[in-house]
Amino acid sequence: MRRTSAVALGIAWAGLAGVATPPHAEAATLSLACSALGIELRLCTETANQWARETGHTVEIVSTPNSATERLALYQQILSAGGDDIDVYQIDVIWPGLLGEHFVDLRPKLLGSEKAHFPALIESSVVDGELKAIPWFADAGLLYYRADLLEKYGAAPPATWAELTEVATTVMDGERAAGQDEMWGYVFQGRAYEGLTCNALEWVDSFGGGTFVDGNGEVTADNPQAVAALETAAGWIGTITPTGVLNYSEEESRSLFQSGNAVFMRNWPYAYALANSPASMVNGRVDVTALPRGGADGSHTGTLGGQLLAVSRYSRNPDIAINLVRYLTSRVVQQRRATEGGFIPTIPALYEDEQVRARLPYLDAIYETFSAAVARPSSQTKDKYNRVSNAVFNAVHTVLSGEMAPAEALSELDGELNRIKRRGW
Amino acid sequence: MLPRPAIGQAPRRPARRGELTRAKVRSAALLLAPMLVVLAGVALWPLLRTMAFAFTDATLSSMDEAAFIGLENFYNPSWGGLLTDPTWWNAVGNTVRFTLISVSLELVFGLVVALTLDVPFPGRGAVRAIVLIPWAIPTIVSAQMWAWMLNDQFGVINAMLMGLGLIAAPVAWTADPDTAMLAVVMVDVWKATPFMALLILAALQMLPRDCYEAARVDGISPVTVFFRVTLPLIYPAIAVAVIFRGLDAMRVFDLIYVLTSNAEGTMSMSVYARQQLVDFQDVGYGSAAATLLFFIIALLTIAYIVVGRVDLSGERA
Numbered sequence: 001m002r003r004t005s006a007v008a009l010g011i012a013w014a015g016l017a018g019v020a021t022p023p024h025a026e027a028a029t030l031s032l033a034c035s036a037l038g039i040e041l042r043l044c045t046e047t048a049n050q051w052a053r054e055t056g057h058t059v060e061i062v063s064t065p066n067s068a069t070e071r072l073a074l075y076q077q078i079l080s081a082g083g084d085d086i087d088v089y090q091i092d093v094i095w096p097g098l099l100g101e102h103f104v105d106l107r108p109k110l111l112g113s114e115k116a117h118f119p120a121l122i123e124s125s126v127v128d129g130e131l132k133a134i135p136w137f138a139d140a141g142l143l144y145y146r147a148d149l150l151e152k153y154g155a156a157p158p159a160t161w162a163e164l165t166e167v168a169t170t171v172m173d174g175e176r177a178a179g180q181d182e183m184w185g186y187v188f189q190g191r192a193y194e195g196l197t198c199n200a201l202e203w204v205d206s207f208g209g210g211t212f213v214d215g216n217g218e219v220t221a222d223n224p225q226a227v228a229a230l231e232t233a234a235g236w237i238g239t240i241t242p243t244g245v246l247n248y249s250e251e252e253s254r255s256l257f258q259s260g261n262a263v264f265m266r267n268w269p270y271a272y273a274l275a276n277s278p279a280s281m282v283n284g285r286v287d288v289t290a291l292p293r294g295g296a297d298g299s300h301t302g303t304l305g306g307q308l309l310a311v312s313r314y315s316r317n318p319d320i321a322i323n324l325v326r327y328l329t330s331r332v333v334q335q336r337r338a339t340e341g342g343f344i345p346t347i348p349a350l351y352e353d354e355q356v357r358a359r360l361p362y363l364d365a366i367y368e369t370f371s372a373a374v375a376r377p378s379s380q381t382k383d384k385y386n387r388v389s390n391a392v393f394n395a396v397h398t399v400l401s402g403e404m405a406p407a408e409a410l411s412e413l414d415g416e417l418n419r420i421k422r423r424g425w
Numbered sequence: 426m427l428p429r430p431a432i433g434q435a436p437r438r439p440a441r442r443g444e445l446t447r448a449k450v451r452s453a454a455l456l457l458a459p460m461l462v463v464l465a466g467v468a469l470w471p472l473l474r475t476m477a478f479a480f481t482d483a484t485l486s487s488m489d490e491a492a493f494i495g496l497e498n499f500y501n502p503s504w505g506g507l508l509t510d511p512t513w514w515n516a517v518g519n520t521v522r523f524t525l526i527s528v529s530l531e532l533v534f535g536l537v538v539a540l541t542l543d544v545p546f547p548g549r550g551a552v553r554a555i556v557l558i559p560w561a562i563p564t565i566v567s568a569q570m571w572a573w574m575l576n577d578q579f580g581v582i583n584a585m586l587m588g589l590g591l592i593a594a595p596v597a598w599t600a601d602p603d604t605a606m607l608a609v610v611m612v613d614v615w616k617a618t619p620f621m622a623l624l625i626l627a628a629l630q631m632l633p634r635d636c637y638e639a640a641r642v643d644g645i646s647p648v649t650v651f652f653r654v655t656l657p658l659i660y661p662a663i664a665v666a667v668i669f670r671g672l673d674a675m676r677v678f679d680l681i682y683v684l685t686s687n688a689e690g691t692m693s694m695s696v697y698a699r700q701q702l703v704d705f706q707d708v709g710y711g712s713a714a715a716t717l718l719f720f721i722i723a724l725l726t727i728a729y730i731v732v733g734r735v736d737l738s739g740e741r742a
Contacts, residue, residue, distance in 0.1 A: 073703050076485040098706070101486065182578065190600070192688035244577030246600035247685065256578050383486065386704045394689055401602050422504060 028317040029058040030324055033075075034090040035307075036063035039341045044090075047336065051327045057320060068092055068194070075099060079312065087315040088325055091133060093124055093306045094378035097385055100127035103310040107131040109322045116331065117346045124375040125308055127382070132310055134329045135346035137337060139305030140369045141202050142362065144257060144265040144275065147287040149175070157289045161206070161232050164264060164292050168240040171263045180261075185240025187253040188266040190400055195249055196393040197376065198303040199266060203229040205301045205374040207294030212392055213377040213417060217425050221392075222414035229294060230399050230406035237400050246401055258282060266291065268305060272362055273342050288362040290369045302369035303376060306346070381425050391416045472719070478712035485706035498713035507713050515689060516697040517721065523606065523681075523693065524674040527613045531670055532663070534614065535621025542622065543629045553626075560619040568683035571612045575599050575684075602690040609684055609691055613674065621666055628662030629655070664735040668726060675722045694718040 034044040041063065048059040062085075065071045072095065078085055079102040091099065107114070107130065114122055114134060121135040143164075145157055149171050158164035168185025175183040189195035201211060209225030237243060245253065250267060254274065257265040260281045265271070275286040290300040309329055311321045327333060331350060337343040338356045344366055350356050351367050360366075378385040395413040398404040404412075479498055483491030500506040507513055542553055559567065574581050577597035586592045598608040632655065640650045678695035685691045687700055698718060702711030729735070 069704065073485070076706065080486045080488055099486075191686060193686050242577055242595075242597065244595070244597035244600045246597065247605075248600075252576070259579075261578065383484070383706060386706070390687065390700070390704065394687075397688065401600075403602060419504065 027056050027058065028320050029060060030087045030315075030317060030321055031060040031062050031085065032088045032090075032324065033062045033064045033086045035066070037066060040343075043337050043341050043343075047328060047333050048324070051324055054327075055320075055323070057324075059324065062086055064090070072098070079314070082314050084312065084314045084316055087312055087317065087321040088328075089310050089312060090136065091308050091310050093121070093135075093139075093304055093308060094376050094385060096125045096127050096132040096308070096310070097379045097382040099310070100130070100132045100382075102313050103132045104313050104315075104318050104322070105130035105132070106134060106311065106322060106325070109319065110134070110326065113326065116349065117329075118348060118370055120304065120370065120373055120375060121306070121308075121346050124304060124379055127379055133308035134310075134325055136307050136309050136329050137334070137343035138346045138366075138370065139268050139270075139344065140302035140366060140373050141198060141266055141291055141305075142269060142272075142288050142302060142365055142369065143291045144267055144271060144286055144288050146171075146263050146282060146285055148285040149263055157287070158264075158292050160295055160298070161203070161292045162295070165232070165236065165240065168263050172240055175263075182261050184242050184256070184262045186236055186264040186266075187241060187245055187248065187256050187262045189249055189253055190237075190241075190245040190397070191247050191249050191252075192393050192397045193249060194389055194393070196396055197389045198305070200230075200233075200392060200396040201303050201374055201376060202266070202291055202301055203233050203294075206291065206298045207232075208298055209294075211374060211377050212413075213381055213388060213421075215380060217380045217421070219414055219417040219421065221395075221417055222410045225294065226410055227406045230396065230410065232294075233396075234399050234402070234406060237402070246397065257286075269344055269360075269362065269366065270342070272360075289365050299372050300368060301372050301374050304370075304373045306344070381421075384420055384425060387420045388417060391420060475712045476716050476719075478708055479716040480713075481709045483708035483712075485702075485708055488708060491709065494709070498710050499717070507710065507717060512689060512692070513694075513697060513714065516692045516694050519606070519691060520675060520677065520693045520695075523610060523613070523677060524671055527610045527617070528667060528670045528674055530610070530614045531617045531621045532667060534618045535625055535666070536663075538618060538622035539625035539629055542626055556622060557619045559616045560623075562616070564616065564679045565683060567616055568612065568680045571608075571615075572599065572684055575608055599684050602688075605685050605688065605691045609681055612684065613677070613680060616680075617670055617673070621670060624662060624666040624669075625659060628659040632658055661735070664733055668729065668735065671729065672722060672726060675725065676718070694721070 032044070032048055035041060041061070045061050048061060051057075052059045065074060072092070075086075075089060075091070075095075076099070079099060089099075089103075096103075110131070114131060117135050118138070121138060122131070125131055125133040125135070143157075150157065150167065153167070153171050153174060155167045155170065158167050164186065172183050172185040188199050190199070204226045205211060207225040207229040209223050209227075209229050210220040212219070212221045214220045237245070242256075248256075250271070253262075253265055254267060254271050256262050257267075257271075258275050258280045269288075272286070272288055274280065276283055280286075291302050293300055309325045311318055311325055315321045329346070331347055334343070334345040334347055335350055335353060335356060338345050338350065338353075339359045342360060344360065344363075345351070345356065348367075351363055357363055376385070377388060381388045391413055395404075395409045395416070399406050399409045478491070480493055480495060481491035482494050482497075496506075498506055500508045538556060542549065542556070562570075573579070575583075575598040577583060577595045577600065580595070580598070582598070583592070583595040587595065596604060598604050636654050636658075637650065640654060645653075676695050677693050678699065681691050681693050681696055682699075687696060687704070692700075694714070695718065698711050698714040700711075701707050701714055705711070
């Protein structure tokens with residue numbers, strides 16, 4: 001790649017004027033692994049082909065499994081064998097620590113263009129000082145609520161968990177008295193899986209109880225704020241939250257909320273469009289806000305989710321692959337993905353974009369969440385993150401099901417995390 | 426009793442087999458060879474490879490750089506290893522409990538169904554075919570189906586029980602640790618009872634009718650006939666059916682994984698091994714768990730065969 005065109009590209013992708021490779025260069029075929037789901041696959045294919053037309057290269061799309069666990073296992077098989085079958089990987093925000101050793105450091109090639117993204121998202125992709133991936137779209141936990149019911153009972157969207165408990169109880173009791181006997185106050189994801197770790201992290205962090213393992217890799221699971229957070233959550237089960245939530249993932253909680261049987265729901269942004277679609281029984285009556293604070297001195301928070309793009313170390317054309325990644329994560333493509341597919345941009349500048357704002361009415365809630373979002377402790381725990389998460393969700397699950405008191409469960413979790421850590425991450 | 430050969434004297438050889446027998450054995454071996462080769466490739470090789478991995482520190486990201494660490498995955502003083510892991514023993518306990526309860530229930534229900542289907546009645550052929558449907562549905566599909574049926578808010582099971590007035594409020598079957606195992610057992614019983622019934626029915630069809638004639642002439646009650654004649658005669662078939670189901674239940678995975686994912690309250694040995702192998706990328710430790718699972722199943726099966734005096738070769742039939 002000639003330096004002059006590289007500098008021209010570094011400035012902005014706005015018009016895609018500077019074409020990445022000189023015309024005499026060999027045309028390469030890249031393969032890109034992205035999701036196989038409807039709109040996601042379509043956007044991925046179309047934008048990749050757009051880049052291919054501009055550059056004269058070819059992109060083959062590899063459809064990957066929908067389940068994150070299966071996808072990770074597939075990636076690991078390919079990468080651990082040093083396979084060059086896939087050049088560009090779509091990875092989950094918690095995988096840079098796990099797979100980082102197989103990805104190229106993007107920083108030298110990006111010429112500072114990564115600074116356009118949210119710093120929190122960039123930081124979660126840095127492993128051992130190397131930038132392993134670039135954010136493609138973001139996700140964070142949000143609080144969904146029934147605007148019509150809150151209005152009916154004269155309640156404002158809750159700012160703290162205590163307020164949420166109070167409002168949920170009032171509305172639930174009122175609705176049940178009015179004959180809606182299947183009404184519940186609050187649903188979230190309580191199944192023993194990664195989603196429960198995300199929920200628990202939000203409770204604990206909003207109370208100021210840290211992230212189980214801090215940025216330096218020290219285990220911090222057992223502290224009074226975390227105990228208070230779990231005590232609050234355990235108090236919901238069976239009162240404002242159905243016991244069944246202990247086996248709910250995202251979709252089960254959404255179906256309950258969407259059938260009009262819950263006042264509040266914690267979920268990812270994807271649920272907004274579905275809850276306000278014509279097929280939904282609460283269409284047009286659902287609004288969204290940042291998740292509550294733990295208390296007066298707590299903070300609004302949300303667990304960071306989302307997907308990143310990374311380039312394989314075993315790629316035969318790493319520079320061309322980085323070029324593709326830069327295009328796919330650029331402002332132009334993120335704008336299109338946001339307006340057409342509802343994917344949340346990772347570039348703060350796009351939050352002012354009229355078209356994006358029209359498509360994503362909850363952008364302000366997201367923006368507020370992102371400015372204080374909490375990352376799962378994946379980059380510091382590296383390839384042990386899944387064990388850490390498993391220990392966390394199992395401990396929280398025993399608390400929610402009433403088998404163990406929060407203080408006891410957290411002190412056991414502390415010991416368990418130190419055992420997993422052994423001599424270091 | 427045979428006279429014992431004097432010391433230093435070889436025991437007498439059996440008579441040499443005839444030419445024809447040897448030719449038969451040779452052609453039998455030739456015919457079996459392809460099957461044995463395929464089995465060695467798809468069953469024996471993976472099994473041996475897993476056992477080999479159990480003694481290494483392989484991880485998914487470095488399968489080729491695995492070092493031999495002896496028995497450390499099973500036991501070591503520094504971090505304990507598999508044998509000191511309470512989660513593993515919890516999974517072993519869950520698996521054994523699941524196997525004992527579900528196979529016992531399947532045996533009882535299977536026996537009842539088989540005895541019913543053994544009696545001639547109009548439309549018996551159709552009923553026999555219909556009974557097999559649960560067994561024909563892939564486990565992953567029936568598990569997902571039951572997961573929705575058992576859902577606490579929309580599940581048809583709760584709706585039926587509420588309609589009958591048996592429960593006052595919906596029960597979260599798969600979420601509540603007290604009922605989750607019950608739910609798993611119930612789905613397994615629903616699925617595997619037809620298999621049990623089919624094997625027992627096959628045995629019932631082969632029973633000699635003259636015993637029953639004699640019993641009827643002597644005026645013996647049907648209950649006595651069942652316990653004194655039918656049960657002893659079909660016992661070998663039952664024993665084999667129980668071994669088949671027991672083996673199946675000991676390595677249960679899909680049902681539990683779909684209904685309750687990795688929750689520790691219902692985690693089976695296979696779920697544990699998969700979690701270590703796939704979720705935690707610890708190929709060495711996960712293989713150690715898989716190897717131990719293999720030996721536990723083998724031991725329990727051998728114990729059952731010895732204690733139950735099961736006749737697998739069919740020589741006493």
